[in-house]
Every structure is written in structure tokens, then in C-alpha cells.
Amino acid sequence: MLSKDVPTELARLRALEELCDPISTAIVEHLSPEPSWRCADVGAGAGSFASWLAQRAEVVATDLDTRFLTPGERLTVLTHDVTGDPAPGGPFDLVHARFLLETLPSRADTARRLTRWLRPGGHLVVIGVDLSVAAFSPHPALRAAAEALLDIFTEEMDLEPTFTRGLPRLLAEEGMVDIRAAFHPLVVGDGGPGERVMRATFEQAYGTMIATGRLTAEQVDAARDWFGQPGHLDILALMPVVTARRPA
Ligand SMILES: C[S@@+](CC[C@H](N)C(=O)[O-])C[C@H]1O[C@@H](n2cnc3c(N)ncnc32)[C@H](O)[C@@H]1O
Known part of the structure; x- marks a missing residue:
């Protein structure tokens, strides 16, 4: 459903970058990265x-599927499974x-391992997505689609929507310091990047939602029609941002 083989996945990832790059870059700029990092x-x-980071420091970009990543002068691309490699x-x-x-x-073991990749004093920056807030949407058509999506994520893809929200405690147990959390809203109905991410995600998931009996074709039409109507603004997710530092 969210594989890079899906023709719309690159556009979905680009919308995600438009949504999240301002958050990531503001955090990292505040850390004042040095060229030697x-x-x-x-x-x-x-x-x-x-790519943005590689203009400021040495970077390795890893992914299970690197087809959308391009190496650069200070940017190494590596096919890598973060859960075990x-x-x-x-x-x-x-x-x-x-x-x-x-x-x-x-996820918990992986988060612990990431803290051990840091040098003393090194920084961990995690941005997550917590769709649980969508269950309380006051817009029934949107809520039905969001609940079906959350069902697929949790029941079929084993996604844990509140994981990043709970990360500060895990990081404290790992001895990390300067642990901070902030929450950014993912807004839909304004035509912005959050809406583009969610609409693309819905579109890639509607087939599964219908095939698994989670949504009818009429409910899919109603969810599609929800967008672009006057007064149709909502939050579909919170994006927890957790930062921490390994003690020097
Ligand atoms: C939703 S995308 C987010 C991409 C990027 N971090 C961003 O925010 O723009 C999740 C990415 O994680 C990759 N991924 C999934 N499981 C992985 C794993 N076990 N190891 C490394 N990368 C993985 C996927 O291939 C995909 O590119």
C-alpha cells in the first residue's frame, strides 16, 4: 500500500517532505551542526x-529501498535495514x-540501538506520526476514512501510532539527557502539505479499505467529497517531535 512500487508513492513522500522538512531543519539548525559532524x-x-543536511555535514542516508535517494559529495546512500543491520x-x-x-x-529495540550509534554528546531527533487523534474527528465522513486507515495500520501493518509519544520514557531509561518533546498538528482541509500527504495515503489505501470491508464505496466517495468544502478543516494526526542527547 505504501510501497515505492505504487506509482503515487514518490509524490506522497514529496508532500511529506514539504510538511516535515521545516520541522527537521529548524531543529537541526538550532543544534548548530559543524562541517565535521x-x-x-x-x-x-x-x-x-x-540532501539539506549534506550541505552542512557528512551524511549517510539509509533505507530498505533506496531507489529515490541520490548520493552526493558529502552524502552516502546505503541500503540498510535499521531493525537489524x-x-x-x-x-x-x-x-x-x-x-x-x-x-x-x-520499534523499541531499534530506538534503543539508535541511541548507541551516537557519540557521547550526540543528538537524536525523532519525528513520528500519531493518527489516534483522528478517531475524535467531528466530521463523520473523514472520521470513517481515518478510522479505517488506522485499523489497517494497526491490525495489518502492526503500526503503533503512539510510539513516538512514548519515546521520552524509553530514552530516559537508556540514559539519554536533554529529552524534549513537542507536538505539531497535521492539518487537513487547507490544501496544504498535510492534506496532500493524507489524501495520497487515503487514495493508496482505499482499495484495501473496501476489499477488507472496512469502508464501502459510498463512504470512500463521501471521504473524497469532504475535501474542499467550506468549513471543512480538521487535524488528522499529531506529529510528535522528540529530541535527546547522549551524555558527554
Ligand atoms: C514514510 S517514509 C519516511 C521517509 C523520510 N524519513 C521522510 O520523513 O521524508 C518511511 C521510509 O522508511 C523506510 N523503511 C521502512 N522500514 C525500514 C527499515 N526497516 N530500515 C530502513 N528503512 C526503512 C521506507 O522504505 C521509507 O522510505
Whole structure:
């Protein structure tokens, strides 16, 4: 459903980058990266953040499927499974993981391993996506589609929507310091990048929703029609942003 073989997946990832790159770049700029820094962007997707970072530091961009990633002067691209493969270099001054951990089967173990890839004083930046807020949407047509999507994510793809929200406690147990969390809304109905991400995700999932009896064709039509109507604005997800540092 969200494989890179799906023809619309690249456009969906580009919308995700438009939504999230301002968040990632603001955080990293605040950390004042130095040219000598070694950084890892794990599950780098279509690579815009890794490319931005490679203008400031040395970067390895990893992904299970690297077809949308292009190496550059200070940007190494590596086919790599973050759940089991050895660290892709390091020790790192910065490890960045976005829209990744909640989708992984061994998400907690993977998060712990990422902290061990850091040099003392190195920074971990995790951005997640928590769709649970969609269950309380006051818009029935949108809520039905969001609930069906969340069902597929949790029941068929084993996604844990609140994982990043719970990450601060895990990081504290790992001895990480300066742990911070912030939450950004993913807004739909405004025609912005959040809406483009969610509409593309819905479109790629509608077939499965209907085939598994989670939504009828009429409900799919109603969800599609919801967009672009006056007053149709809502939040479909929260994006938790968790940052922490390995003690020096
Ligand atoms: C939703 S995309 C997010 C891409 C990028 N981080 C971003 O925010 O723009 C998730 C990415 O993680 C990759 N991925 C999934 N499982 C992975 C794994 N076990 N190891 C490495 N990458 C993985 C996928 O191939 C996909 O490119």
C-alpha cells in the first residue's frame, strides 16, 4: 500500500517532505551542526532532508529501498535495514529518524540501538506520526476514512501510532539527557502539505479499505467529497517531535 512500487508513492513522500522538512531543519539548525559532524538519516525516503543536511555535514542516508535517494559529495546512500543491520558508520553526532519508528516491528529495540550509534554528546531527533487523534474527528465522513486507515495500520501493518509519544520514557531509561518533546498538528482541509500527504495515503489505501470491508464505496466517495468544502478543516494526526542527547 505504501510501497515505492505504487506509482503515487514518490509524490506522497514529496508532500511529506514539504510538511516535515521545516520541522527537521529548524531543529537541526538550532543544534548548530559543524562541517565535521557525521550524521545518519535512517529511513531517508526521498532524501530531501538528507540532501539539506549534506550541505552542512557528512551524511549517510539509509533505507530498505533506496531507489529515490541520490548520493552526493558529502552524502552516502546505503541500503540498510535499521531493525537489524549493524550501525551504518558512526559514531554519529546526529541521528535523524522521521515517520519511521512506529512502523517497525521491533520499534523499541531499534530506538534503543539508535541511541548507541551516537557519540557521547550526540543528538537524536525523532519525528513520528500519531493518527489516534483522528478517531475524535467531528466530521463523520473523514472520521470513517481515518478510522479505517488506522485499523489497517494497526491490525495489518502492526503500526503503533503512539510510539513516538512514548519515546521520552524509553530514552530516559537508556540514559539519554536533554529529552524534549513537542507536538505539531497535521492539518487537513487547507490544501496544504498535510492534506496532500493524507489524501495520497487515503487514495493508496482505499482499495484495501473496501476489499477488507472496512469502508464501502459510498463512504470512500463521501471521504473524497469532504475535501474542499467550506468549513471543512480538521487535524488528522499529531506529529510528535522528540529530541535527546547522549551524555558527554
Ligand atoms: C514514510 S517514509 C519516511 C521517509 C523520510 N524519513 C521522510 O520523513 O521524508 C518511511 C521510509 O522508511 C523506510 N523503511 C521502512 N522500514 C525500514 C527499515 N526497516 N530500515 C530502513 N528503512 C526503512 C521506507 O522504505 C521509507 O522510505
